[in-house]
Amino acid sequence: MKLGVFIERDGVLNQVRLEGQHQVSPLTLDEFKVNGEVTPLLKRLKAAGLVLIATTNQPGLSRGYLFRRELDRMHDALRRALPLDDILVCPHDETDRCPCRKPKPGLLIEAGFKWHLDLDRSFVVSDKWQDAEAARATGCTSLLLESPWTRSVHHDFLLPNLVAVIDKLLQLHRSHRALVASERL
Ligand SMILES: [Zn+2]
Numbered sequence: 080m081k082l083g084v085f086i087e088r089d090g091v092l093n094q095v096r097l098e099g100q101h102q103v104s105p106l107t108l109d110e111f112k113v114n115g116e117v118t119p120l121l122k123r124l125k126a127a128g129l130v131l132i133a134t135t136n137q138p139g140l141s142r143g144y145l146f147r148r149e150l151d152r153m154h155d156a157l158r159r160a161l162p163l164d165d166i167l168v169c170p171h172d173e174t175d176r177c178p179c180r181k182p183k184p185g186l187l188i189e190a191g192f193k194w195h196l197d198l199d200r201s202f203v204v205s206d207k208w209q210d211a212e213a214a215r216a217t218g219c220t221s222l223l224l225e226s227p228w229t230r231s232v233h234h235d236f237l238l239p240n241l242v243a244v245i246d247k248l249l250q251l252h253r254s255h256r257a258l259v260a261s262e263r264l
Contacts, residue, residue, distance in 0.1 A: 096110075130165075137170055202214075
């Protein structure tokens, strides 16, 4: 089985506008700016054989102020800039009570089936508590960036920046592989 890294899109892979304490997702391709520092970091994960999956809640689709065609254009740009294997979107609003709006784990479970991932040894990277919660529900290890959106929910690691997150993730991945290899001897 393969191992995955689920990465929150807004605020990690692309920049967001702040309104008060809230992140505002880009609504058009013009507004969509990929975080340049992410590219070499994702290449390191890719080189380690990990499946890279962006996940994102986009309730604007359901609420009517984000259009699917525009979102597709943004995601085409994201795929061109970053070595992502997949981008999974929850298009629903809170009131839709869907199984995929994070903190619910639906997107992770769906990706697990689609990509044959061992979720117990997969990882979640985010700046938000909702992803840590989805990670906990599926057995993934969560690595959060320090931010105003982490709250006090369970998370496995809280780190100051994305470089530290990726270093930690690769260290965990290597030590686990070493453990698995030693069990096979
Ligand atoms: Zn949903």
